[in-house]
Amino acid sequence: MITGLRVGALRLSCLSLPYTAEAPLLRPSLQPSLLRRRRHTIRLFATSCSAPPPRNRGERQKVVVISGPTGAGKSRLSLELAKRLNGEIISADSVQVYKGLDIGSAKPSLSERQVVPHHLLDILHPSEEYSVGQFYEDGRKITEEVLSRGRVPIVTGGTGLYLRWFIYGKPDVPKASPEITFEVNSELADLQRDGDWDAAVELVIKAGDPDVKSLAANDWYRLRRRLEILKLSGAPPSAFQVPYNSFKETFESSETDASDINSSSAEVQESKSKDLDYEFLCFFLSTQRLDLYRSIDFRCEDMLLDDGILSEAKWLLDLGLLPNSNSATRAIGYRQAMDFLLLSREQGGWSSSKDFYRFLSEFQKASRNFAKRQLTWFRNEPMYHWIDASKPLENVLSFICDAYHDQTGELKLPRSLSMEKDISSPKDVRLLKAYRTKNRHFISREDCGDILEWVRRTQGEATVTVC
Incomplete structure (x- = not known):
């Protein structure tokens, strides 16, 4: 059974792991031996840290935000950046909040958490729900605590809605009273017990929220929340003003007006961002799509070594959870692994290489x-x-550190680090359409023999573990 360990915010001297200056942010994948050792080895080396620049009274405090697609290297960058800026990392990942879901969420190792304090990791049991509203409250609270210690908040993750609310603010949607919550739960209880998702959606549509059709199937938590809002206000969530939408509309309008007065897009953005609670320095790491896809494919393979994500999926099933039944079990990797293991359980613990490669x-x-x-x-x-994640780590770190310490308010990304947002080359479009996965570890039938043996050994007589 996998158990989650929580490491509190440790106030340590700023320490650094060695890295090669020319190493790119995006690494192809972890080698098997490194994957096995990374959770148990800690090598600490002293280095110097930069304190946050002095702040004038009334000046907004700076918060660094690092995001990017899965596998782009944002965790590695954030860790090294925190060492240089005397920072603490606040996770903006909807899966890393859960105990025991370590490999599939690429959660920072215990040794990394000893080097740099991390927050919002391992705070919930996988059976619990965690909402974007709760992240907003937790993330803002921790940000204030980090700033009060004279350290730099570095918010890191790829959950877009979490970061959007964190930066721009949350909609002013009413909170449900215990009476409303009880009423909603009573109305949906039988439908949820019977697994009749379509009937539940239809119920909420008739109550006045047609947009509920866009919810992921079996997302009962958000379905209940939408019905609560309807009963509380008489209006669907879409009727409430979203701060991000207001910001973007004003920004785009200002950008259009600026074209008549020779103002740059950056100047318009800087002017509008002054309305936000903090001075946000936001960076998005990515790389060429083909390289990113190849890295992701290798990463998925690595997560299966030494039982890996399969053992965590087994734990979820043993707790009595089913795939796609709540936030934790909807997570990519866990949902597919749980389906694969359930199929083997239905077959008495037997599985084939065909089943494995399909998974x-x-x-x-x-x-x-x-x-x-x-x-x-x-x-x-x-x-x-x-930012182009294939560029040398040292160059990216130096730029972000300089940007943080800059007092002019003019943040200009050098062309040498810049990443295009769209695929513009016809050749790249053709290559992307022709992309096919080429595995590194699992190629032939024999390569998955150890995993199939583990499945037969552990799934033949599956038992449920008491939470």
């Missing part, structure tokens, strides 16, 4: 599609500077 292919495809959705999401975010 691996679905895992890789879902991960690539998620990265594609992340890229699309952040293209619409005006605050982010897109």
Whole structure:
């Protein structure tokens, strides 16, 4: 059974792991031996740290935001940046909040958490729900605590809605009273017990929220929340003003007006961003799509070594959870792994190489599609500077550190580090359409023999573990 360990915010001297100055942010993948050792080895080396620059009274404090698609190297960059800026990392990842979901969420290792304090990791049991509203409250509270200690908040993750609310603010949607919550739970209880998702959606549509059709299937938590809002206000969530939408509309309007007075897009953005609670320095890491997809495919393979994500998926099933039944079990990797293990349980613990490779292919495809959705999401975010993750780590670190300490308010990303938001080359478009996965570890039938043996050994007589 996998258990989650929580490491509190440790106030340590600023320490550094060695790295090669010319190493790119995006690494192809972890070697198997490194994957096995990374959670148990800690090598600490002293280095110097920069304190945050002095702040004038009334001046907004700076918060660094690092995002990017899955597998782009944002965790590595954030760790090294925190060492240089005397920072603490606040996770903006909707899966890393759960105990025991370590490998599939690429959670920072315990040794990394000893070097730099991390927050919002391992705070919930996988059976619990965590909302974007709760992240907003937790993230803002921790940000204030980090700033009060004279340290730099570095918010890191790829959950776009978490970061959007964190930066721009949350909609002024009413909180449900205990009476409303009880009423909603009573109305949906039988439908949820019977698994009748379509009937539940229809119920909420008739109550006045047609947009509920866009929810992911079996997302009962958000379905209940939408019905609560309807009962509380008589209006659907879409009726409430979203701070991001207001910011973007004003920004785009100002950008259009600026074309008549020779103002740059950066100047318009800087002017509008002064309305926000903090001075946000936002960076989005990415790389050429083909390189990113290849890295993601290798990463999925690595997560299967030494049982890996399969053992965590087994734990979820043993707790009595089913795939796609709540936030934790909807997570990419866990959902596919749980389906694969359930199939083997139905077959008395037996599984074939065909079943395994189908699971691996679905895992890789879902991960690539998620990265594609992340890229699309952040293209619409005006605050982010897109950085090429294939560039040397030292160059990226130096730029972000300089940007943090800059007092002029003019942040200009050098062309040498810049990443294009769209695929413009016809050749790249053709190559992307022709992309096919080429595995590194799992190629032939024999390569998955150890995993199939583990499945037969552990799934033949599956038992449920008491939470």
